[in-house]
Amino acid sequence: MVSLCPTILSPFHTKTLTYNSPAQNPNHRPFSVPPLTAVASRSHYETERGFDFEVGDTFFRHESATGRDLGVLAAALYKKCNDKLRVLDAMCGCGIRSLRYLAESKADFVLANDANEDCNGVIVSNLSTVSSEEEGRWKVSHSIANRVLAERYVERDYFDFIDVDSFGSDSSFFRCAFDAVKLGGLLYVTSTDGFSSGGHRPNHSLAAYGAYIRPLPYSNEIGLRMLIGGAVREASVLGYHVSPLFSYYSYHGPVFRVLLRVNRGKPPHGMHYGFICYCDSCGNSQPISWDKLGQMNCPCGTDAPDSLVVCGPLWTGPLHCADYLGEMLSLAGEWGWLGNGTKNDLEKLLNRMINESDPTLSFGYIQLDEIASRAKVNSPPIVTIMSAIQQEGYAVSRSHISNNAIKTNCPMAECIRIAKELRQL
Numbered sequence: 105m106v107s108l109c110p111t112i113l114s115p116f117h118t119k120t121l122t123y124n125s126p127a128q129n130p131n132h133r134p135f136s137v138p139p140l141t142a143v144a145s146r147s148h149y150e151t152e153r154g155f156d157f158e159v160g161d162t163f164f165r166h167e168s169a170t171g172r173d174l175g176v177l178a179a180a181l182y183k184k185c186n187d188k189l190r191v192l193d194a195m196c197g198c199g200i201r202s203l204r205y206l207a208e209s210k211a212d213f214v215l216a217n218d219a220n221e222d223c224n225g226v227i228v229s230n231l232s233t234v235s236s237e238e239e240g241r242w243k244v245s246h247s248i249a250n251r252v253l254a255e256r257y258v259e260r261d262y263f264d265f266i267d268v269d270s271f272g273s274d275s276s277f278f279r280c281a282f283d284a285v286k287l288g289g290l291l292y293v294t295s296t297d298g299f300s301s302g303g304h305r306p307n308h309s310l311a312a313y314g315a316y317i318r319p320l321p322y323s324n325e326i327g328l329r330m331l332i333g334g335a336v337r338e339a340s341v342l343g344y345h346v347s348p349l350f351s352y353y354s355y356h357g358p359v360f361r362v363l364l365r366v367n368r369g370k371p372p373h374g375m376h377y378g379f380i381c382y383c384d385s386c387g388n389s390q391p392i393s394w395d396k397l398g399q400m401n402c403p404c405g406t407d408a409p410d411s412l413v414v415c416g417p418l419w420t421g422p423l424h425c426a427d428y429l430g431e432m433l434s435l436a437g438e439w440g441w442l443g444n445g446t447k448n449d450l451e452k453l454l455n456r457m458i459n460e461s462d463p464t465l466s467f468g469y470i471q472l473d474e475i476a477s478r479a480k481v482n483s484p485p486i487v488t489i490m491s492a493i494q495q496e497g498y499a500v501s502r503s504h505i506s507n508n509a510i511k512t513n514c515p516m517a518e519c520i521r522i523a524k525e526l527r528q529l
């Protein structure tokens with residue numbers, strides 16, 4: 105008889121069962137950790153924010169550095185406010201995040217987990233550059249994420265900050281992660297599912313996030329809102345409510361990352377969780393509450409039935425907490441991280457995120473190409489149209505998601521008029 109270790113099947117299995125083959129096991133679920141060779145050969149060492157660390161053959165993406173910067177800053181801020189910081193890095197790869205949470209966020213303890221045991225040597229070697237294992241500031245484990253999270257819950261060993269940096273969709277980790285995070289603690293989640301946010305797999309987004317997503321011109325913002333919405337729904341099942349501190353999209357992947365604060369209690373009344381209706385005819389979007397679902401029509405008066413595109417339910421509130429981002433920005437300044445003027449400038453990113461937090465701005469970003477194509481003119485320079493929109497008394501900001509997009513409370517018809525007028529000057 106072949107003994108199949110059932111621990112990789114469910115976090116709650118404890119008994120070893122025996123079956124002749126996996127196919128005979130009625131509970132068998134295929135589970136695979138991506139092979140370490142998934143990322144083709146790369147240099148053995150990398151440098152990030154002054155840290156030299158080993159990568160070996162683990163999964164590591166240089167392009168995710170900004171997502172790591174944001175996590176490290178947010179965790180450091182948490183430590184500043186709460187005096188204590190225990191981090192669970194549930195899918196740590198080579199351990200770069202764990203290393204940075206220890207060294208930069210000054211975490212008191214980090215549990216660095218990756219299901220792939222072959223990562224062990226690299227993780228231990230990297231974390232040993234901060235402190236020796238005997239000092240007890242970190243521990244490495246190799247369980248599947250849901251198991252390590254569920255064990256924290258069972259042992260009532262809650263963590264202040266949990267980072268789940270998965271491939272694909274994170275939604276299958278939500279439940280265990282909510283149970284493992286301290287109340288008032290932070291959960292940093294990921295999705296790399298650009299097909300779902302683009303509206304190309306509505307049944308998949310429905311399964312993963314409970315949201316039926318159709319193609320919209322601001323699909324990458326939809327990706328963030330779908331992720332937050334999925335978390336809101338899953339949290340409320342367990343009696344928690346979550347609010348986003350920041351939401352970050354990066355086209356490298358693509359990657360959607362959201363930092364959520366988790367608290368006890370049902371979502372407050374009037375929670376920003378509902379549907380969005382985009383009118384293809386006039387180009388405006390409006391959130392729709394659940395009770396108004398049956399009465400959708402666009403103020404532009406279109407009677408073309410195919411013009412209205414409804415998606416959801418998803419998060420319809422602000423993508424970020426401007427105050428938290430403001431604190432992260434000042435901390436980044438204290439650390440000398442600002443003003444390097446490079447393409448991936450953190451200062452520019454954080455300022456854009458703060459500006460786009462204004463709740464009066466449009467639900468999604470508006471690509472200048474969309475305004476130009478509706479106005480049938482060449483696209484005006486972004487600073488020119490922004491200043492013209494502002495002069496007309498509207499609020500406007502750039503979007504951190506797209507370099508050529510704005511968020512504004514100026515209706516599309518007015519944007520079109522302004523774009524046309526600018527071309528006549």
Ligand SMILES: C[S@@+](CC[C@H](N)C(=O)[O-])C[C@H]1O[C@@H](n2cnc3c(N)ncnc32)[C@H](O)[C@@H]1O
Nearest residue numbers: 163164195196197218219220247248249269270
């Ligand atoms: C995107 S990589 C992590 C990268 C790393 N956080 C970083 O910033 O460089 C995802 C990692 O999760 C691991 N993994 C995949 N499925 C897992 C699971 N169910 N539980 C725990 N680890 C898993 C993989 O071995 C891989 O190293």
